[in-house]
Amino acid sequence: MEEFSQSQAKSKNAAEELQKRSHVEAAKCYQCGKCSGGCPVADYMDIMPRQVMRLVQLGLVEEALKSKAIWLCAGCSTCSVRCPKGVDIAHEMETLRIMAKERGYIPEKDIDKFHNIYIGLMKGFGRMYEPGLIVGRNVTTGHLLKDFSYGIPYLVKRKLNLLPYRPKQKDDIKRIFETAEQLMQQDLAEFREGR
Amino acid sequence: MKRVGVFICHCGTNIAASVDCAQVAENLKGYPNVVFSTDYKYMCSEPGQEMIKETIKREKLDRVVVASCSPRMHEPTFRRCIADAGLNPYLLEMANIREQCSWVHPHDMERATAKATDLVKMAVAKVSHDAPLAKSFSPVTKRALVVGGGIAGIQTAIDIANNGYQVDILEKQPSIGGKMAQIDKTFPTLDCSACILTPKMVEASSHPNINLITYAELEKVEGYVGNFDVTIRRKARSVDLNKCTGCGTCWGKCPTKVDSEFELGMTKRKAIFTPFPQAIPNKPVIDREHCLKFKTGKCGLCQKICPTGAIDYTQEDELVTTRYGAIVMATGYELFDHSVYGEYGYGKYPDVITGLHFERLINASGPTMGKIKRPSDHTEPKNVVFIKCVGSRDETKGKAYCSRTCCMYTAKQATLVREKIKDSNVYVFYMDVRTPGKGYEEFYNRTTETYGAHYIRGRVSKITQDGDKLRVRGEDTLLGRPVEIEADMVVLATAMVANADAAKIAQLVGFSYDKDDFYTESHPKLAPVETHTAGVFLAGACQGPKDIPDSVAQAGAAAVKVCALLSKDMLETEPITSEVDTKTCAGCGHCVDVCPYHAISLTTIEERLLGQTITRSVANVNTSLCQGCGACTVTCRSSSINLRHFTNEQILAEVDALCQTIQNK
Numbered sequence: 120m121e122e123f124s125q126s127q128a129k130s131k132n133a134a135e136e137l138q139k140r141s142h143v144e145a146a147k148c149y150q151c152g153k154c155s156g157g158c159p160v161a162d163y164m165d166i167m168p169r170q171v172m173r174l175v176q177l178g179l180v181e182e183a184l185k186s187k188a189i190w191l192c193a194g195c196s197t198c199s200v201r202c203p204k205g206v207d208i209a210h211e212m213e214t215l216r217i218m219a220k221e222r223g224y225i226p227e228k229d230i231d232k233f234h235n236i237y238i239g240l241m242k243g244f245g246r247m248y249e250p251g252l253i254v255g256r257n258v259t260t261g262h263l264l265k266d267f268s269y270g271i272p273y274l275v276k277r278k279l280n281l282l283p284y285r286p287k288q289k290d291d292i293k294r295i296f297e298t299a300e301q302l303m304q305q306d307l308a309e310f311r312e313g314r
Numbered sequence: 315m316k317r318v319g320v321f322i323c324h325c326g327t328n329i330a331a332s333v334d335c336a337q338v339a340e341n342l343k344g345y346p347n348v349v350f351s352t353d354y355k356y357m358c359s360e361p362g363q364e365m366i367k368e369t370i371k372r373e374k375l376d377r378v379v380v381a382s383c384s385p386r387m388h389e390p391t392f393r394r395c396i397a398d399a400g401l402n403p404y405l406l407e408m409a410n411i412r413e414q415c416s417w418v419h420p421h422d423m424e425r426a427t428a429k430a431t432d433l434v435k436m437a438v439a440k441v442s443h444d445a446p447l448a449k450s451f452s453p454v455t456k457r458a459l460v461v462g463g464g465i466a467g468i469q470t471a472i473d474i475a476n477n478g479y480q481v482d483i484l485e486k487q488p489s490i491g492g493k494m495a496q497i498d499k500t501f502p503t504l505d506c507s508a509c510i511l512t513p514k515m516v517e518a519s520s521h522p523n524i525n526l527i528t529y530a531e532l533e534k535v536e537g538y539v540g541n542f543d544v545t546i547r548r549k550a551r552s553v554d555l556n557k558c559t560g561c562g563t564c565w566g567k568c569p570t571k572v573d574s575e576f577e578l579g580m581t582k583r584k585a586i587f588t589p590f591p592q593a594i595p596n597k598p599v600i601d602r603e604h605c606l607k608f609k610t611g612k613c614g615l616c617q618k619i620c621p622t623g624a625i626d627y628t629q630e631d632e633l634v635t636t637r638y639g640a641i642v643m644a645t646g647y648e649l650f651d652h653s654v655y656g657e658y659g660y661g662k663y664p665d666v667i668t669g670l671h672f673e674r675l676i677n678a679s680g681p682t683m684g685k686i687k688r689p690s691d692h693t694e695p696k697n698v699v700f701i702k703c704v705g706s707r708d709e710t711k712g713k714a715y716c717s718r719t720c721c722m723y724t725a726k727q728a729t730l731v732r733e734k735i736k737d738s739n740v741y742v743f744y745m746d747v748r749t750p751g752k753g754y755e756e757f758y759n760r761t762t763e764t765y766g767a768h769y770i771r772g773r774v775s776k777i778t779q780d781g782d783k784l785r786v787r788g789e790d791t792l793l794g795r796p797v798e799i800e801a802d803m804v805v806l807a808t809a810m811v812a813n814a815d816a817a818k819i820a821q822l823v824g825f826s827y828d829k830d831d832f833y834t835e836s837h838p839k840l841a842p843v844e845t846h847t848a849g850v851f852l853a854g855a856c857q858g859p860k861d862i863p864d865s866v867a868q869a870g871a872a873a874v875k876v877c878a879l880l881s882k883d884m885l886e887t888e889p890i891t892s893e894v895d896t897k898t899c900a901g902c903g904h905c906v907d908v909c910p911y912h913a914i915s916l917t918t919i920e921e922r923l924l925g926q927t928i929t930r931s932v933a934n935v936n937t938s939l940c941q942g943c944g945a946c947t948v949t950c951r952s953s954s955i956n957l958r959h960f961t962n963e964q965i966l967a968e969v970d971a972l973c974q975t976i977q978n979k
Contacts, residue, residue, distance in 0.1 A: 157657065
């Protein structure tokens with residue numbers, strides 16, 4: 120078994136980067152598990168959100184980056200809202216996900232594809248376009264008919280619009296994405312300079 | 315020329331590890347007014363003090379500077395020491411080179427030594443301006459007031475009364491007894507709460523030295539240690555206590571039913587009522603908010619049937635002012651309101667109850683006669699979940715502190731469920747189990763081992779109502795996987811919090827409280843039952859979450875402090891008080907406004923000016939009330955008010971001493 124300080128040393132850079140990019144005070148977490156208890160997808164995770172926070176707390180960020188849990192996180196923020204210590208777990212998960220992707224750690228390829236399609240649709244329409252998401256996802260992942268039976272009742276109940284929403288302020292949406300990209304690059308640059 | 319002696323203490327290695335004490339002593343040699351300077355390992359020890367005394371005599375010192383720890387620690391010690399050697403005790407200054415130097419600069423000896431030298435020089439400059447001061451005396455009223463009639467208040471009163479002093483217990487409810495009267499069994503012995511409390515209540519009510527003032531509130535507190543003038547509002551009871559025999563005919567016939575506060579709304583009481591059958595005094599009050607006679611003018615049934623004619627609708631609130639020598643605050647606590655937790659149902663799920671509700675449910679004299687029945691459908695619950703730390707250890711929606719008692723009362727309640735419902739399953743969600751008390755850990759072990767309660771480490775994340783069941787979700791953090799339990803009833807161990815009016819009462823009496831509105835003790839270790847206000851003491855949970863054994867112990871401690879105070883005929887008062895220079899005082903009254911102790915007032919003086927007699931108003935300090943805080947001196951625009959021992963001249967001398975060394979650099 121690897122000695123603890125060696126494991127920590129391997130994650131040193133990642134740990135510093137995470138701290139500087141997320142600003143989440145992981146040290147405050149007292150491991151009560153209220154986050155995992157309320158997490159809607161905890162059942163499907165390889166490690167609990169609490170354990171992700173524990174890995175971060177111990178400085179074993181590389182291990183957290185390689186977990187599937189950070190990809191399964193739906194970003195609903197139930198954990199952050201309920202945390203008695205005010206730790207923003209969902210934000211930490213998201214930052215980990217971004218960092219994992221930058222490093223090429225993508226254990227859940229399908230989820231990554233889902234995210235890409237989702238963001239693409241948001242860029243294009245400024246709103247969710249479900250049929251586009253379903254078709255895009257099923258085509259790119261190769262599961263052509265997956266979950267198709269769920270779609271029919273939605274269509275019948277008119278919960279799905281076949282045509283996408285046409286935003287009036289396309290420029291505004293573009294600007295939002297540009298600003299977000301800029302901020303992220305700025306953050307990253309600040310972090311790299313800081314080192 | 316003054317003759318100042320300087321004594322530098324090493325405090326073992328506490329100071330000497332980062333301050334070169336011998337060098338400091340050397341640096342002070344030849345400093346203005348210093349005729350002697352030395353260092354020693356433990357200045358507060360017997361040989362250290364002897365050295366100071368001998369040096370005072372040998373070198374004919376008239377002032378002393380001791381450089382050591384905080385004056386809060388050893389100023390009294392060294393004052394006594396120089397007084398033994400014949401000096402006025404106020405001709406001593408202490409330079410704090412431990413807390414304010416060595417402890418905060420552990421890694422830079424050179425600069426720490428320089429700073430220590432500066433601190434000592436400042437003390438020398440100040441001591442050179444010290445004047446001898448003498449203590450004065452004020453009389454003591456040999457009567458104590460205990461505010462709050464729960465177990466802490468009752469015990470304090472009994473202990474004071476047994477020492478031969480008169481005590482009044484002030485209770486805002488119609489009966490004494492407090493929260494302990496609502497509790498069923500007490501940990502760790504499981505003896506019945508009422509069985510040990512009611513004899514104390516009877517003892518308090520029948521004690522010749524104790525006077526109960528129930529259904530009353532504090533209105534105003536004036537005066538100072540030894541002589542507090544306390545005005546109490548006796549709320550209109552509408553029942554003449556002298557005539558009433560407590561027969562109960564009135565509340566038997568009263569037609570109005572109201573939710574019982576004592577039973578937490580689980581049963582009804584009448585509009586004329588006693589809170590519970592063992593109430594003391596066991597005489598009713600009329601709840602004027604709900605009584606038909608007061609609401610509509612009709613009814614009046616209780617007056618008609620009262621065999622002794624004790625009902626008096628015309629009674630009014632009465633203000634009574636009494637002088638007391640000491641006040642003990644024993645106002646207790648409230649429970650945290652868990653309705654802030656949406657994830658626990660905002661307090662709306664009927665079968666999610668608090669620990670105190672559970673106490674009433676399991677109490678033989680409670681609404682269910684001691685049968686555990688869940689509130690919604692009055693069936694016996696089979697799966698019972700306990701959640702600890704609800705509102706405790708939660709910085710975002712609750713309190714940051716640990717409430718201390720919940721681990722034990724939850725273990726007790728878990729035990730009782732397993733004992734009363736044989737086929738029940740009990741789950742306790744916890745983050746830590748804290749059982750530091752005699753027999754506490756053993757009790758907790760019995761709960762899990764003998765009674766088979768399942769302890770799950772984790773904080774419950776969500777409770778949902780599912781039909782007539784409750785689904786409780788959390789993580790088992792030891793296993794690292796989510797758990798869901800189908801429960802019939804959930805008991806929340808809600809935090810102990812300060813009373814809603816705790817801060818208001820503290821301001822009214824005039825002492826300090828913390829960010830959670832708990833009353834602040836004078837020193838967390840060495841003065842746990844005193845407040846910063848002389849003559850005001852603390853007992854029980856008003857000072858912080860506490861269980862019954864701790865409350866009773868603290869009550870005894872507070873009683874001893876009160877007795878020590880009341881045993882004196884005259885009280886020494888500290889001479890470090892403000893004084894007014896009436897020649898320059900313009901009578902603007904700013905000092906009157908800022909004084910937190912109401913010690914300053916404006917008074918009119920007569921003066922001869924240019925052959926005429928004129929009158930003008932000037933500030934006047936009541937030295938018995940003045941605590942020497944100095945707020946007035948910084949407010950005074952003409953520097954006419956000065957704090958003895960911390961005069962403007964002395965402070966400036968210190969600043970000068972500091973600036974000189976800076977200038978020399």
